[in-house]
Amino acid sequence: MFGDMMGMMGKLKETQAKVEETKKRLDSVSISEQSNDSLLKVVVSANREIKTIEIDDELLKDKDQLEDYLIVTLNRAIKKATEVNEAEISAVAKNGLPDIPGLTS
Template sequence: MLKGLGSLGDMAGMMKKAKEMQGKMATLQEEMANLTVTGESGAGLVKATCTMKGEMKALDIDPSIFHPDEKEVVEDLILAAIKDAQLKASDRAQAEMTKLSEEMGLPKDMKLPF
């Protein structure tokens, strides 16, 4: 880019890449707030949907599991579905961050904040 300026040209290139990465990170942040994953438990009897940032958006419970004497089982299934959704959200967010890192030419194992 700035040939003949030595390390100053390299610095300008690095600044350009950093600005580009900052823009891509902001876009990914917005996407992560809108993309959802669904976790489930009890073979699909309880489903929890959350954003890739882990914010709960929906909870679907099959009415067949509502028996007064099985209250604890229902509570456990709900918690398991929520945990599954949050784990999937975290895994997907990390995969997206890794993909962005690789596109920018950064090392695969570099952890980016979000």
């Protein structure tokens, strides 16, 4: 019994380390998004950090339009990044968890 508990604790620590490694790796995964007319392009990491923003000169003429484009495009990029992040982290966590009776996802 005690050996099983120690084994589970070791497995949990190993899984935690793999999750941390995955989070670091996701810093280098880029998610690109652009407005429908390609006047605004953004790149975010899978950890939802903005990496680049490219704005066409045409958008600089209308502040309100630019703000709208930024909100829509960044939100789409962040949504995609969140989906990638959650899928990667949950896959690592699920594969590394010990089989505990009664514990299901």
